Amino acid sequence: MRVTVIAGGVGGARFLRGLRSHLREAYPNGDGGSTAEITAVVNTGDDMWLTGLRVCPDLDSIMYTLGGANDDERGWGRQGESERVSAELTAYGIGWPWFTLGDLDLGTHIARSSFLRDGLTLTEATARLSERWPLGVRLLPMSDQPVETHVEIVVDGKRRIVHFEEWWVKHRAAVPAQRFIQVGVDAAHPTPAVLHAIEHADVIVVAPSNPVVSIGTVLGVPGMRAALKAAKAPVVGVSPIISGAAVRGMADACLTAIGVETTAVAVGKHYGSRARGGLLDAWLIDETDAPGAAVLAAAGIPTTVVPLWMNDPATSAQLAADALAAARR
Structure with missing residues (x-):
């Protein structure tokens, strides 16, 4: 079983953690891992150069979450952080005082920037960073070109x-x-590794991430939509909207900016049916949004109604199992 997930941010990280847990149980390898393979194609549109360092928020959120080091209470950054270095940078008048990077987090950015300046691609640098963490997931930036x-x-x-x-x-x-x-x-394009992960997947999942600035940014890379449309695997999406509200963050403000209502139905129709030139072969919505299933079906999007809240590892794993079941159907 090879699963490729299009992901960004906290929602993508939590879904991937649940998927890893489910696949370890469904496809055990005898050593606590899984014979299944998970690849995450991650949004890099949030990336920036800041105080001379390359910061990749979505890649890092997913890496820390899967590595067991994420601060779940805040939803970002490392556990047990201090912020002495950021305070010093502010005192020198550089950086963004409203965008605080913890000292441990800065270690990641320093290492990444060093790798990049040594000539590694972002894909190669991400692989190097991932080596220290027991991820169980291969992380791939959507492109090696900066976006x-x-x-x-x-x-x-x-x-x-x-x-x-x-x-x-x-x-x-x-x-x-x-x-x-x-x-x-x-000027960007998907890397060969990303194209391989899409082409050879058994299932492709669009994670419950921001539809505009996470998933939308990945889909905006030239060649990405074509690769997904040509994929042999079914493409299953998980709604990031429950009961007319974003599960996390301020996705509603992003959707409003592009003229899409903040509903599971509107986001599903925004992605569109792959049979009709869009993205999805199946769509998961929450039980509270069940009346919209008929509307989505009329738009050519087979829809499954399941609980979507990822409140803990068990509910996250069950959501992943439901997504894979929808793919089989």
Whole structure:
């Protein structure tokens, strides 16, 4: 069993953790692992150079979560962090004082930046970073070419283009986004490893990540949609919207900016039926959104109604099992 997951951020990390747990039970290898293979194709649109370091928020959130080092209470960063270095950087007047990087987290960014300056690709650097953690998942950046999501906003009557993290963290997405700009995407392409993971997958899952700035950014890489449409494996999506609200974060602000309602039905239709030129062969929605299943079916998207809340490892593993069952159907 080879499962490829298109993922970004906290929702993707928690789904992958549940998928790993389920596959270890369903396909045990006798050593506590699994004979199944999981590959995560991860959004890198949140990436940036900050204080001379390459920061990759989604890759790191997933790596820390799978490695057992993520701060689950905050939802990001490392457990047991201190912030002495960030305080020093602020005192020197560099960096973003509203975007605090912990000391342990900075170690990751220093190592990644060193690898990149030594000539490694981001894929190779990610593999090197992953070696120290018992991930059970292969992490692949969506592209080795840098792509950064920027946001056009209006502040005090003036139009500004800011990095996505400034809009997301500093402004808490409270300033309406006029549009999202994927800087560098035209020159990007999926890596051979990403294309191989899609082509040879038995199941492809679109994780419950932000449909616009996580999944949407991955799909925006030239060649990515074509690879998914040509894949032999079924493509199953998990809704990040439950009862008309984002499970986590401020995805509603992103959806509003592109004219999509914050509902499981609207996001499913936004992705579209693969049989009709879209992305999905199946879509999972929560029990509270069950009335929308008929609407989605009419749009050519077979829909399964299951509990979507990933409240603990058991419910996350069950959601992963439900996604794979939907793929088999």
